[in-house]
Amino acid sequence: MRDTADKVDLSACRLCVIRNRGSGKQDDQADTIRAALQDRVAEFALRETSQGDQLGRLARQAVADGFDVIVAAGGDGTQSAVAGALAETDALMGVLPGGTFNYFARDLGVGETIEEGLETLLDARPRAVDVGRIGDLVFLNNVSLGAYPHILKTREGIYKRWGRSRMAAYWSVLVAMRRLRNPMRLTAIVEGRERRFTTALVFIARSAYQLEAFGLDGADAIRAGNLAVLIAKARKPLPLLRSALRLAFGFSAKDSDFDLIVTDSLTIETDRPRQLIAHDGEKTRMESPFHVQVRQGALRVLVPADGSNKTRDAQA
Template identity: 45%
Template sequence: MNSHTPIETPENQSSAAAVKGGDVCVILNPKSGKKETKPDPDELSQMMRRAFDAPCDIKQVSKDHSPTKLAEDAIREGYRIVVAAGGDGTIAGVANALMDTDVAMGVLPMGTFNYFSRGLGLPEDIPEAIETLGRSAPKPMHVGCVNGEIFLNNASLGVYPSILRERETLYKKWGRSRITAYWSVLSGLMGLKRPYDLTVTVDGETTIHKKTALAFVANSAYQLEAFSLDGAEDVRDGSFALYLTNATNWRQLIAHAMNLFRNTTEHGREFQLLIGKDIEIDVGRKKHMWIARDGEKERMKAPFVFNLRENALNVMVPNSA
Protein backbone atom coordinates (compact mmCIF):
# COMPACT_ATOMS: atom_id res chain seq x y z
CA MET A 1 0.00 0.00 0.00
CA ASN A 2 1.28 3.48 -0.78
CA SER A 3 0.67 6.78 0.96
CA HIS A 4 -2.62 7.19 -0.92
CA THR A 5 -4.02 3.78 -0.09
CA PRO A 6 -5.40 3.12 3.42
CA ILE A 7 -4.08 0.12 5.30
CA GLU A 8 -7.22 -1.89 5.96
CA THR A 9 -7.07 -3.44 9.42
CA PRO A 10 -10.05 -4.14 11.72
CA GLU A 11 -8.66 -2.13 14.60
CA ASN A 12 -8.42 0.96 12.40
CA GLN A 13 -11.93 0.92 10.90
CA SER A 14 -12.97 3.89 13.04
CA SER A 15 -15.62 6.30 11.79
CA ALA A 16 -15.40 10.06 11.55
CA ALA A 17 -17.52 10.24 14.69
CA ALA A 18 -14.66 8.70 16.66
CA VAL A 19 -12.57 11.81 16.22
CA LYS A 20 -15.38 14.34 16.45
CA GLY A 21 -15.61 16.15 19.73
CA GLY A 22 -11.90 16.93 19.65
CA ASP A 23 -10.91 20.32 18.30
CA VAL A 24 -9.92 20.70 14.64
CA CYS A 25 -7.06 22.89 13.47
CA VAL A 26 -6.58 23.97 9.84
CA ILE A 27 -3.08 24.85 8.62
CA LEU A 28 -3.88 27.26 5.78
CA ASN A 29 -1.36 28.35 3.18
CA PRO A 30 -2.79 31.71 2.01
CA LYS A 31 -0.59 31.65 -1.12
CA SER A 32 -2.08 28.37 -2.33
CA GLY A 33 -5.04 28.13 -4.66
CA LYS A 34 -7.00 30.71 -6.62
CA LYS A 35 -8.45 33.65 -4.70
CA GLU A 36 -11.78 33.47 -6.53
CA THR A 37 -12.41 29.86 -5.44
CA LYS A 38 -10.82 29.90 -1.99
CA PRO A 39 -12.92 30.80 1.09
CA ASP A 40 -11.55 33.37 3.51
CA PRO A 41 -10.34 32.09 6.92
CA ASP A 42 -13.57 32.95 8.75
CA GLU A 43 -15.74 31.28 6.11
CA LEU A 44 -13.43 28.26 6.08
CA SER A 45 -13.63 27.94 9.86
CA GLN A 46 -17.44 28.05 9.78
CA MET A 47 -17.66 25.37 7.07
CA MET A 48 -15.27 23.13 9.00
CA ARG A 49 -17.26 23.58 12.24
CA ARG A 50 -20.44 22.49 10.47
CA ALA A 51 -18.77 19.51 8.78
CA PHE A 52 -17.09 18.20 11.94
CA ASP A 53 -19.58 19.41 14.53
CA ALA A 54 -16.57 20.59 16.52
CA PRO A 55 -14.57 23.77 17.21
CA CYS A 56 -12.14 24.72 14.45
CA ASP A 57 -9.23 27.14 14.51
CA ILE A 58 -7.15 28.45 11.60
CA LYS A 59 -3.37 28.84 11.63
CA GLN A 60 -1.89 30.59 8.57
CA VAL A 61 1.45 29.73 7.00
CA SER A 62 3.89 32.63 6.75
CA LYS A 63 7.58 33.27 6.30
CA ASP A 64 8.21 32.69 10.01
CA HIS A 65 5.61 29.94 10.48
CA SER A 66 6.11 26.89 8.26
CA PRO A 67 3.45 24.18 7.86
CA THR A 68 5.60 21.82 9.96
CA LYS A 69 6.04 24.34 12.80
CA LEU A 70 2.34 25.19 12.87
CA ALA A 71 1.40 21.50 12.93
CA GLU A 72 3.84 20.90 15.79
CA ASP A 73 2.18 23.75 17.67
CA ALA A 74 -1.23 22.19 17.02
CA ILE A 75 -0.07 18.86 18.44
CA ARG A 76 1.19 20.54 21.61
CA GLU A 77 -2.11 22.42 21.93
CA GLY A 78 -4.05 19.15 21.92
CA TYR A 79 -5.86 19.18 18.57
CA ARG A 80 -7.03 15.73 17.48
CA ILE A 81 -7.34 16.54 13.76
CA VAL A 82 -4.97 18.82 11.84
CA VAL A 83 -6.07 19.70 8.31
CA ALA A 84 -3.55 20.82 5.69
CA ALA A 85 -5.16 23.37 3.36
CA GLY A 86 -2.78 24.00 0.49
CA GLY A 87 -0.75 22.27 -2.18
CA ASP A 88 1.25 19.07 -1.95
CA GLY A 89 4.23 20.91 -0.40
CA THR A 90 2.04 22.26 2.41
CA ILE A 91 0.51 18.82 2.95
CA ALA A 92 3.95 17.19 3.16
CA GLY A 93 5.06 19.80 5.70
CA VAL A 94 2.09 19.06 7.95
CA ALA A 95 2.59 15.31 7.51
CA ASN A 96 6.20 15.70 8.64
CA ALA A 97 4.98 16.87 12.05
CA LEU A 98 2.11 14.38 12.41
CA MET A 99 4.06 11.20 11.63
CA ASP A 100 4.17 8.66 14.46
CA THR A 101 1.51 10.53 16.47
CA ASP A 102 -2.14 9.80 17.25
CA VAL A 103 -3.21 13.04 15.58
CA ALA A 104 -5.10 12.52 12.31
CA MET A 105 -4.28 14.55 9.20
CA GLY A 106 -7.01 15.90 6.94
CA VAL A 107 -6.42 17.48 3.54
CA LEU A 108 -8.11 20.29 1.61
CA PRO A 109 -7.02 20.59 -2.05
CA MET A 110 -5.79 24.16 -2.60
CA GLY A 111 -2.73 23.54 -4.77
CA THR A 112 -2.07 23.41 -8.50
CA PHE A 113 -2.31 19.67 -9.12
CA ASN A 114 -3.53 18.26 -5.76
CA TYR A 115 -2.28 14.75 -6.50
CA PHE A 116 -2.36 13.63 -2.88
CA SER A 117 -5.92 14.78 -2.14
CA ARG A 118 -7.22 13.50 -5.50
CA GLY A 119 -5.59 10.17 -4.75
CA LEU A 120 -7.60 10.03 -1.52
CA GLY A 121 -10.83 10.52 -3.45
CA LEU A 122 -11.48 14.11 -2.31
CA PRO A 123 -13.24 16.45 -4.76
CA GLU A 124 -11.34 19.57 -5.82
CA ASP A 125 -14.29 21.85 -5.04
CA ILE A 126 -13.51 23.19 -1.55
CA PRO A 127 -17.05 23.12 -0.02
CA GLU A 128 -17.54 19.58 -1.36
CA ALA A 129 -14.12 18.54 -0.08
CA ILE A 130 -14.97 19.88 3.40
CA GLU A 131 -18.25 17.96 3.48
CA THR A 132 -16.45 14.79 2.35
CA LEU A 133 -13.73 15.31 4.93
CA GLY A 134 -16.35 15.53 7.65
CA ARG A 135 -17.56 12.05 6.67
CA SER A 136 -14.04 10.58 6.58
CA ALA A 137 -12.21 8.23 8.94
CA PRO A 138 -8.54 8.16 10.03
CA LYS A 139 -6.54 5.30 8.53
CA PRO A 140 -2.79 4.58 8.64
CA MET A 141 -0.69 5.08 5.52
CA HIS A 142 2.90 4.56 4.40
CA VAL A 143 5.19 7.57 3.89
CA GLY A 144 8.25 7.83 1.67
CA CYS A 145 11.57 9.15 2.98
CA VAL A 146 14.78 10.30 1.29
CA ASN A 147 17.73 10.75 3.64
CA GLY A 148 15.24 10.97 6.50
CA GLU A 149 13.05 13.67 4.89
CA ILE A 150 9.52 12.64 3.96
CA PHE A 151 7.57 12.80 0.72
CA LEU A 152 4.03 11.70 -0.10
CA ASN A 153 3.85 11.76 -3.91
CA ASN A 154 7.38 11.70 -5.30
CA ALA A 155 11.00 12.69 -4.90
CA SER A 156 13.54 13.18 -7.66
CA LEU A 157 17.00 14.35 -8.62
CA GLY A 158 18.40 15.63 -11.87
CA VAL A 159 16.58 18.04 -14.13
CA TYR A 160 13.30 18.24 -12.16
CA PRO A 161 14.61 20.53 -9.38
CA SER A 162 15.63 22.92 -12.19
CA ILE A 163 12.06 22.79 -13.46
CA LEU A 164 10.84 23.80 -9.99
CA ARG A 165 13.17 26.82 -9.98
CA GLU A 166 11.76 27.84 -13.37
CA ARG A 167 8.21 27.26 -12.10
CA GLU A 168 8.74 29.58 -9.12
CA THR A 169 9.95 32.33 -11.47
CA LEU A 170 6.96 31.93 -13.80
CA TYR A 171 4.49 31.76 -10.89
CA LYS A 172 5.75 35.13 -9.64
CA LYS A 173 5.30 36.60 -13.11
CA TRP A 174 2.09 34.95 -14.33
CA GLY A 175 0.46 33.46 -11.22
CA ARG A 176 -0.22 29.83 -10.30
CA SER A 177 -1.93 27.66 -12.90
CA ARG A 178 -1.51 24.25 -14.49
CA ILE A 179 -0.68 25.87 -17.85
CA THR A 180 2.14 27.84 -16.22
CA ALA A 181 3.38 24.67 -14.52
CA TYR A 182 3.42 22.76 -17.81
CA TRP A 183 5.27 25.60 -19.55
CA SER A 184 7.88 25.58 -16.78
CA VAL A 185 8.57 21.92 -17.61
CA LEU A 186 9.47 22.72 -21.21
CA SER A 187 11.46 25.80 -20.22
CA GLY A 188 13.33 23.95 -17.47
CA LEU A 189 14.20 20.99 -19.70
CA MET A 190 15.92 23.28 -22.17
CA GLY A 191 18.34 24.28 -19.40
CA LEU A 192 19.87 20.79 -19.14
CA LYS A 193 23.63 21.00 -19.71
CA ARG A 194 24.71 17.39 -19.18
CA PRO A 195 23.29 14.12 -17.82
CA TYR A 196 24.32 12.55 -14.50
CA ASP A 197 26.26 9.33 -13.93
CA LEU A 198 24.22 7.41 -11.36
CA THR A 199 24.79 4.16 -9.50
CA VAL A 200 21.46 2.75 -8.34
CA THR A 201 20.99 -0.11 -5.85
CA VAL A 202 17.51 -1.54 -5.27
CA ASP A 203 16.71 -3.63 -2.16
CA GLY A 204 20.43 -4.29 -1.65
CA GLU A 205 20.51 -6.65 -4.62
CA THR A 206 20.11 -5.04 -8.04
CA THR A 207 22.80 -2.49 -8.94
CA ILE A 208 22.89 -0.60 -12.22
CA HIS A 209 24.98 2.23 -13.64
CA LYS A 210 23.18 4.71 -15.85
CA LYS A 211 23.78 8.06 -17.51
CA THR A 212 20.49 9.91 -17.16
CA ALA A 213 18.97 13.37 -16.81
CA LEU A 214 16.35 12.38 -14.24
CA ALA A 215 15.74 9.83 -11.47
CA PHE A 216 12.12 9.98 -10.30
CA VAL A 217 10.91 7.97 -7.27
CA ALA A 218 7.11 7.63 -7.19
CA ASN A 219 4.98 6.88 -4.13
CA SER A 220 1.58 7.81 -5.61
CA ALA A 221 -0.35 5.26 -7.64
CA TYR A 222 -2.86 7.96 -8.53
CA GLN A 223 -0.19 10.20 -10.08
CA LEU A 224 1.20 7.32 -12.15
CA GLU A 225 -2.26 6.39 -13.42
CA ALA A 226 -2.92 10.02 -14.33
CA PHE A 227 -0.05 9.77 -16.84
CA SER A 228 -0.72 6.13 -17.84
CA LEU A 229 2.63 5.01 -16.42
CA ASP A 230 3.52 1.45 -15.44
CA GLY A 231 4.18 0.74 -11.76
CA ALA A 232 0.95 1.89 -10.10
CA GLU A 233 0.04 -1.58 -8.83
CA ASP A 234 3.53 -2.05 -7.39
CA VAL A 235 3.15 1.23 -5.50
CA ARG A 236 -0.22 0.09 -4.16
CA ASP A 237 1.46 -3.09 -2.96
CA GLY A 238 3.94 -1.09 -0.86
CA SER A 239 6.94 -0.44 -3.12
CA PHE A 240 8.48 2.55 -4.84
CA ALA A 241 8.49 2.89 -8.62
CA LEU A 242 11.82 4.37 -9.78
CA TYR A 243 11.92 5.88 -13.26
CA LEU A 244 15.27 6.57 -14.93
CA THR A 245 14.84 8.53 -18.14
CA ASN A 246 16.73 7.31 -21.20
CA ALA A 247 17.08 10.92 -22.36
CA THR A 248 20.53 12.48 -22.10
CA ASN A 249 19.91 15.89 -23.74
CA TRP A 250 17.20 18.53 -23.67
CA ARG A 251 15.78 17.68 -27.10
CA GLN A 252 15.17 14.07 -26.07
CA LEU A 253 13.71 15.24 -22.76
CA ILE A 254 11.21 17.54 -24.47
CA ALA A 255 10.15 14.73 -26.81
CA HIS A 256 9.65 12.45 -23.80
CA ALA A 257 7.75 15.17 -21.93
CA MET A 258 5.36 15.62 -24.87
CA ASN A 259 4.70 11.88 -24.87
CA LEU A 260 4.06 12.07 -21.11
CA PHE A 261 1.51 14.87 -21.58
CA ARG A 262 -0.19 12.81 -24.32
CA ASN A 263 -0.19 9.68 -22.10
CA THR A 264 1.81 7.76 -24.72
CA THR A 265 4.98 7.12 -22.70
CA GLU A 266 6.32 3.56 -23.00
CA HIS A 267 8.39 1.59 -20.52
CA GLY A 268 11.71 0.78 -22.17
CA ARG A 269 11.47 3.44 -24.85
CA GLU A 270 11.54 6.60 -22.72
CA PHE A 271 12.56 5.25 -19.32
CA GLN A 272 13.84 2.31 -17.31
CA LEU A 273 11.55 1.21 -14.45
CA LEU A 274 12.82 -0.36 -11.23
CA ILE A 275 10.60 -1.51 -8.34
CA GLY A 276 11.72 -1.77 -4.71
CA LYS A 277 11.23 -0.78 -1.09
CA ASP A 278 14.77 0.46 -0.44
CA ILE A 279 16.67 2.46 -3.06
CA GLU A 280 20.12 4.04 -2.88
CA ILE A 281 21.36 6.45 -5.56
CA ASP A 282 25.00 7.53 -5.71
CA VAL A 283 26.13 10.37 -7.95
CA GLY A 284 29.87 9.73 -8.10
CA ARG A 285 32.05 12.66 -7.15
CA LYS A 286 29.18 15.02 -6.41
CA LYS A 287 28.87 15.74 -2.68
CA HIS A 288 25.52 17.50 -2.77
CA MET A 289 22.61 17.83 -5.21
CA TRP A 290 19.23 19.48 -5.38
CA ILE A 291 16.41 17.09 -4.49
CA ALA A 292 12.74 17.74 -5.26
CA ARG A 293 10.14 16.46 -2.78
CA ASP A 294 6.44 16.99 -3.52
CA GLY A 295 7.07 20.17 -5.45
CA GLU A 296 9.61 21.62 -3.00
CA LYS A 297 13.39 21.58 -3.51
CA GLU A 298 16.42 21.46 -1.21
CA ARG A 299 20.09 20.53 -1.32
CA MET A 300 20.96 17.15 0.18
CA LYS A 301 24.16 15.26 0.78
CA ALA A 302 24.83 12.21 -1.39
CA PRO A 303 24.23 9.28 -1.48
CA PHE A 304 20.45 9.45 -1.51
CA VAL A 305 18.65 6.69 0.39
CA PHE A 306 14.93 6.14 -0.19
CA ASN A 307 12.82 4.00 2.14
CA LEU A 308 9.22 3.59 3.33
CA ARG A 309 7.91 4.40 6.80
CA GLU A 310 5.09 1.88 7.15
CA ASN A 311 1.79 3.00 8.70
CA ALA A 312 3.51 6.16 9.92
CA LEU A 313 0.71 8.64 9.23
CA ASN A 314 -3.01 8.62 10.11
CA VAL A 315 -4.91 10.27 7.26
CA MET A 316 -8.62 11.15 7.06
CA VAL A 317 -9.90 9.07 4.13
CA PRO A 318 -13.46 9.14 2.71
CA ASN A 319 -15.34 6.04 3.80
CA SER A 320 -16.04 5.13 0.18
CA ALA A 321 -12.33 5.29 -0.80
Protein backbone atom coordinates in the same frame (compact mmCIF):
# COMPACT_ATOMS: atom_id res chain seq x y z
CA MET B 1 -3.25 1.75 2.08
CA ARG B 2 -5.12 0.06 4.92
CA ASP B 3 -8.63 1.02 6.00
CA THR B 4 -10.13 1.19 9.47
CA ALA B 5 -13.89 0.83 9.91
CA ASP B 6 -14.68 3.29 12.70
CA LYS B 7 -16.22 6.60 11.68
CA VAL B 8 -14.71 9.67 13.37
CA ASP B 9 -16.95 11.62 15.74
CA LEU B 10 -15.77 15.07 14.79
CA SER B 11 -17.89 16.72 17.48
CA ALA B 12 -15.61 15.16 20.13
CA CYS B 13 -12.40 16.26 18.43
CA ARG B 14 -10.09 19.19 18.93
CA LEU B 15 -9.34 20.26 15.35
CA CYS B 16 -6.66 22.61 14.00
CA VAL B 17 -6.43 23.75 10.38
CA ILE B 18 -2.97 24.61 9.05
CA ARG B 19 -3.53 26.82 6.02
CA ASN B 20 -1.03 27.93 3.42
CA ARG B 21 -2.19 31.33 2.16
CA GLY B 22 0.23 31.05 -0.76
CA SER B 23 -1.22 27.84 -2.28
CA GLY B 24 -3.16 27.67 -5.53
CA LYS B 25 -4.84 30.86 -6.68
CA GLN B 26 -4.55 32.40 -3.21
CA ASP B 27 -8.31 32.81 -2.80
CA ASP B 28 -9.25 33.74 0.75
CA GLN B 29 -11.15 30.64 1.88
CA ALA B 30 -10.57 31.01 5.62
CA ASP B 31 -14.20 32.09 6.18
CA THR B 32 -15.50 29.06 4.28
CA ILE B 33 -13.38 26.71 6.38
CA ARG B 34 -14.34 28.38 9.65
CA ALA B 35 -18.06 28.39 8.83
CA ALA B 36 -18.02 24.70 7.93
CA LEU B 37 -16.05 23.43 10.93
CA GLN B 38 -16.09 25.79 13.88
CA ASP B 39 -19.47 24.71 15.27
CA ARG B 40 -18.99 21.04 14.41
CA VAL B 41 -15.98 20.26 16.61
CA ALA B 42 -15.13 20.38 20.32
CA GLU B 43 -12.43 23.00 19.72
CA PHE B 44 -11.44 24.79 16.52
CA ALA B 45 -8.24 26.64 15.56
CA LEU B 46 -7.09 28.09 12.26
CA ARG B 47 -3.37 28.81 11.96
CA GLU B 48 -2.19 30.43 8.74
CA THR B 49 1.10 31.34 7.10
CA SER B 50 2.25 32.55 3.71
CA GLN B 51 5.72 31.06 4.27
CA GLY B 52 5.96 27.44 3.22
CA ASP B 53 8.89 26.70 5.52
CA GLN B 54 6.68 27.50 8.53
CA LEU B 55 4.03 24.85 7.80
CA GLY B 56 5.92 21.99 9.44
CA ARG B 57 6.56 24.09 12.55
CA LEU B 58 2.86 24.98 12.83
CA ALA B 59 1.86 21.33 12.44
CA ARG B 60 4.36 20.15 15.04
CA GLN B 61 3.07 22.80 17.45
CA ALA B 62 -0.49 21.60 16.85
CA VAL B 63 0.62 18.06 17.76
CA ALA B 64 2.32 19.38 20.89
CA ASP B 65 -0.85 21.32 21.77
CA GLY B 66 -2.81 18.08 21.76
CA PHE B 67 -5.12 18.54 18.76
CA ASP B 68 -6.77 15.27 17.68
CA VAL B 69 -7.23 16.25 14.03
CA ILE B 70 -4.82 18.46 12.11
CA VAL B 71 -6.00 19.57 8.69
CA ALA B 72 -3.68 20.70 5.90
CA ALA B 73 -5.30 23.33 3.65
CA GLY B 74 -3.26 23.91 0.51
CA GLY B 75 -1.49 22.15 -2.34
CA ASP B 76 0.71 19.07 -2.38
CA GLY B 77 3.65 20.91 -0.81
CA THR B 78 1.43 21.93 2.11
CA GLN B 79 0.07 18.40 2.48
CA SER B 80 3.60 17.00 2.49
CA ALA B 81 4.90 19.50 5.08
CA VAL B 82 2.04 18.73 7.46
CA ALA B 83 2.34 14.99 6.85
CA GLY B 84 6.02 15.18 7.75
CA ALA B 85 5.05 16.50 11.18
CA LEU B 86 2.21 14.01 11.72
CA ALA B 87 3.76 10.79 10.41
CA GLU B 88 4.21 8.19 13.14
CA THR B 89 2.19 10.21 15.66
CA ASP B 90 -1.33 9.57 16.99
CA ALA B 91 -2.78 12.66 15.29
CA LEU B 92 -5.26 12.30 12.44
CA MET B 93 -4.63 14.30 9.27
CA GLY B 94 -7.37 15.97 7.25
CA VAL B 95 -6.91 17.15 3.66
CA LEU B 96 -8.37 20.32 2.15
CA PRO B 97 -7.00 20.56 -1.42
CA GLY B 98 -6.02 24.03 -2.55
CA GLY B 99 -3.16 23.69 -5.03
CA THR B 100 -2.64 23.29 -8.77
CA PHE B 101 -2.58 19.50 -9.11
CA ASN B 102 -3.68 18.13 -5.68
CA TYR B 103 -2.33 14.64 -6.39
CA PHE B 104 -2.45 13.52 -2.74
CA ALA B 105 -6.09 14.55 -2.33
CA ARG B 106 -7.02 12.91 -5.62
CA ASP B 107 -5.14 9.74 -4.68
CA LEU B 108 -7.14 9.55 -1.43
CA GLY B 109 -10.42 10.26 -3.20
CA VAL B 110 -11.32 13.22 -0.96
CA GLY B 111 -11.93 15.51 -3.95
CA GLU B 112 -10.15 18.36 -5.69
CA THR B 113 -11.70 21.42 -4.02
CA ILE B 114 -11.94 22.92 -0.54
CA GLU B 115 -15.70 22.23 -0.56
CA GLU B 116 -15.25 18.55 -1.39
CA GLY B 117 -12.55 18.26 1.25
CA LEU B 118 -14.84 19.81 3.88
CA GLU B 119 -17.60 17.39 2.92
CA THR B 120 -15.16 14.53 3.54
CA LEU B 121 -14.09 15.86 6.93
CA LEU B 122 -17.68 16.04 8.15
CA ASP B 123 -18.30 12.35 7.37
CA ALA B 124 -14.95 10.61 7.60
CA ARG B 125 -13.09 7.56 8.79
CA PRO B 126 -9.34 7.14 9.26
CA ARG B 127 -7.12 5.30 6.80
CA ALA B 128 -3.52 4.34 7.46
CA VAL B 129 -1.39 5.28 4.44
CA ASP B 130 2.20 4.69 3.46
CA VAL B 131 4.58 7.61 3.03
CA GLY B 132 7.98 7.94 1.43
CA ARG B 133 11.05 9.17 3.20
CA ILE B 134 14.33 10.48 1.77
CA GLY B 135 16.76 11.15 4.58
CA ASP B 136 14.73 13.06 7.17
CA LEU B 137 12.14 14.33 4.65
CA VAL B 138 8.69 12.76 4.26
CA PHE B 139 7.13 12.83 0.79
CA LEU B 140 3.66 11.83 -0.38
CA ASN B 141 3.81 11.93 -4.18
CA ASN B 142 7.39 11.92 -5.47
CA VAL B 143 10.99 12.95 -5.13
CA SER B 144 13.26 13.58 -8.09
CA LEU B 145 16.81 14.40 -9.05
CA GLY B 146 18.20 16.01 -12.18
CA ALA B 147 15.96 17.89 -14.59
CA TYR B 148 12.78 18.10 -12.53
CA PRO B 149 14.13 20.25 -9.66
CA HIS B 150 15.29 22.72 -12.30
CA ILE B 151 11.83 22.62 -13.89
CA LEU B 152 10.45 23.67 -10.50
CA LYS B 153 12.89 26.58 -10.28
CA THR B 154 11.77 27.72 -13.73
CA ARG B 155 8.11 27.19 -12.80
CA GLU B 156 8.41 29.55 -9.82
CA GLY B 157 9.51 32.37 -12.12
CA ILE B 158 6.71 31.67 -14.59
CA TYR B 159 4.12 31.53 -11.79
CA LYS B 160 5.29 34.89 -10.45
CA ARG B 161 4.90 36.47 -13.85
CA TRP B 162 1.82 34.73 -15.25
CA GLY B 163 0.07 33.17 -12.25
CA ARG B 164 -0.49 29.52 -11.33
CA SER B 165 -2.10 27.19 -13.85
CA ARG B 166 -1.51 23.75 -15.30
CA MET B 167 -0.60 25.28 -18.65
CA ALA B 168 2.07 27.43 -16.94
CA ALA B 169 3.40 24.29 -15.28
CA TYR B 170 3.69 22.51 -18.63
CA TRP B 171 5.31 25.58 -20.22
CA SER B 172 7.98 25.51 -17.50
CA VAL B 173 8.98 22.03 -18.74
CA LEU B 174 9.74 23.46 -22.19
CA VAL B 175 11.72 26.40 -20.84
CA ALA B 176 13.75 24.33 -18.35
CA MET B 177 14.67 21.64 -20.88
CA ARG B 178 16.32 24.25 -23.08
CA ARG B 179 18.76 24.93 -20.23
CA LEU B 180 19.64 21.29 -19.54
CA ARG B 181 23.21 20.40 -20.44
CA ASN B 182 24.94 17.70 -18.37
CA PRO B 183 23.34 14.39 -17.30
CA MET B 184 24.07 12.74 -13.94
CA ARG B 185 26.09 9.60 -13.35
CA LEU B 186 24.62 7.60 -10.50
CA THR B 187 24.57 4.22 -8.81
CA ALA B 188 21.30 2.73 -7.54
CA ILE B 189 21.75 0.14 -4.78
CA VAL B 190 18.78 -2.20 -4.26
CA GLU B 191 19.06 -5.19 -1.90
CA GLY B 192 22.83 -4.99 -2.12
CA ARG B 193 22.90 -5.01 -5.93
CA GLU B 194 24.42 -2.04 -7.76
CA ARG B 195 23.12 -0.66 -11.06
CA ARG B 196 24.83 2.26 -12.80
CA PHE B 197 23.08 4.85 -14.94
CA THR B 198 23.83 8.03 -16.86
CA THR B 199 20.61 10.00 -16.93
CA ALA B 200 19.07 13.47 -16.87
CA LEU B 201 16.16 12.57 -14.60
CA VAL B 202 15.32 10.23 -11.70
CA PHE B 203 11.67 10.25 -10.61
CA ILE B 204 10.74 8.26 -7.48
CA ALA B 205 6.96 7.93 -7.22
CA ARG B 206 4.71 7.23 -4.24
CA SER B 207 1.42 8.37 -5.83
CA ALA B 208 -0.43 5.74 -7.85
CA TYR B 209 -2.84 8.42 -9.07
CA GLN B 210 -0.01 10.57 -10.41
CA LEU B 211 1.61 7.69 -12.29
CA GLU B 212 -1.69 6.77 -13.89
CA ALA B 213 -2.26 10.42 -14.82
CA PHE B 214 1.18 10.42 -16.47
CA GLY B 215 0.44 7.17 -18.33
CA LEU B 216 3.31 5.36 -16.59
CA ASP B 217 3.63 1.86 -15.16
CA GLY B 218 4.14 1.29 -11.45
CA ALA B 219 0.77 2.26 -9.89
CA ASP B 220 0.01 -1.31 -8.78
CA ALA B 221 3.47 -1.60 -7.23
CA ILE B 222 2.84 1.58 -5.24
CA ARG B 223 -0.51 0.27 -4.00
CA ALA B 224 1.36 -2.84 -2.83
CA GLY B 225 3.62 -0.67 -0.64
CA ASN B 226 6.58 -0.03 -2.94
CA LEU B 227 8.32 2.85 -4.66
CA ALA B 228 8.28 3.14 -8.44
CA VAL B 229 11.73 4.44 -9.42
CA LEU B 230 11.75 5.80 -12.98
CA ILE B 231 15.12 6.57 -14.55
CA ALA B 232 15.02 8.43 -17.85
CA LYS B 233 16.88 6.74 -20.68
CA ALA B 234 17.36 10.05 -22.47
CA ARG B 235 20.62 11.86 -21.64
CA LYS B 236 20.45 14.97 -23.82
CA PRO B 237 18.02 17.90 -23.89
CA LEU B 238 16.06 17.15 -27.08
CA PRO B 239 15.14 13.50 -26.44
CA LEU B 240 14.56 14.26 -22.77
CA LEU B 241 12.26 17.09 -23.82
CA ARG B 242 10.21 14.62 -25.89
CA SER B 243 9.99 12.30 -22.88
CA ALA B 244 9.03 15.15 -20.56
CA LEU B 245 6.31 16.36 -22.91
CA ARG B 246 4.90 12.86 -23.34
CA LEU B 247 4.95 12.46 -19.56
CA ALA B 248 3.36 15.85 -18.95
CA PHE B 249 0.48 15.10 -21.32
CA GLY B 250 0.05 11.44 -20.36
CA PHE B 251 1.52 9.75 -23.45
CA SER B 252 4.61 8.18 -21.91
CA ALA B 253 5.54 4.50 -21.52
CA LYS B 254 8.31 3.06 -19.39
CA ASP B 255 9.63 0.75 -22.09
CA SER B 256 10.43 3.62 -24.43
CA ASP B 257 11.31 6.41 -22.00
CA PHE B 258 12.28 5.01 -18.59
CA ASP B 259 13.90 2.15 -16.77
CA LEU B 260 11.63 1.07 -13.90
CA ILE B 261 12.84 -0.24 -10.53
CA VAL B 262 10.24 -1.47 -8.03
CA THR B 263 11.41 -1.64 -4.41
CA ASP B 264 10.46 -0.50 -0.92
CA SER B 265 13.92 0.98 -0.27
CA LEU B 266 17.06 1.94 -2.15
CA THR B 267 20.20 4.07 -1.96
CA ILE B 268 21.26 6.43 -4.75
CA GLU B 269 24.83 7.67 -5.02
CA THR B 270 25.53 10.51 -7.47
CA ASP B 271 28.71 11.84 -9.03
CA ARG B 272 28.14 15.21 -7.33
CA PRO B 273 28.30 15.37 -3.52
CA ARG B 274 25.28 17.71 -3.28
CA GLN B 275 22.16 17.69 -5.42
CA LEU B 276 19.03 19.78 -5.65
CA ILE B 277 16.15 17.44 -4.75
CA ALA B 278 12.52 18.09 -5.62
CA HIS B 279 9.95 16.66 -3.19
CA ASP B 280 6.21 17.19 -3.66
CA GLY B 281 6.76 20.46 -5.48
CA GLU B 282 9.34 21.83 -3.05
CA LYS B 283 13.15 21.92 -3.37
CA THR B 284 15.94 21.04 -0.93
CA ARG B 285 19.67 20.69 -1.50
CA MET B 286 20.85 17.40 0.02
CA GLU B 287 24.06 15.39 0.27
CA SER B 288 24.67 12.12 -1.56
CA PRO B 289 24.13 9.23 -0.94
CA PHE B 290 20.33 9.42 -0.73
CA HIS B 291 18.53 6.77 1.29
CA VAL B 292 14.91 6.40 0.15
CA GLN B 293 12.32 4.11 1.72
CA VAL B 294 8.60 3.49 2.26
CA ARG B 295 7.27 3.92 5.79
CA GLN B 296 4.22 1.67 5.71
CA GLY B 297 1.07 2.82 7.50
CA ALA B 298 2.93 5.75 9.02
CA LEU B 299 0.21 8.38 8.47
CA ARG B 300 -3.47 8.31 9.52
CA VAL B 301 -5.63 10.33 7.12
CA LEU B 302 -9.36 11.06 7.02
CA VAL B 303 -11.18 9.74 3.93
CA PRO B 304 -14.91 9.45 3.01
CA ALA B 305 -16.66 7.25 5.58
CA ASP B 306 -18.83 5.51 2.98
CA GLY B 307 -15.83 4.47 0.88
CA SER B 308 -16.79 6.77 -2.01
CA ASN B 309 -14.19 8.49 -4.17
CA LYS B 310 -15.09 12.14 -4.74
CA THR B 311 -12.36 12.56 -7.34
CA ARG B 312 -13.56 9.63 -9.43
CA ASP B 313 -17.24 10.53 -8.95
CA ALA B 314 -16.60 14.10 -10.14
CA GLN B 315 -14.90 12.83 -13.29
CA ALA B 316 -17.63 10.29 -14.07
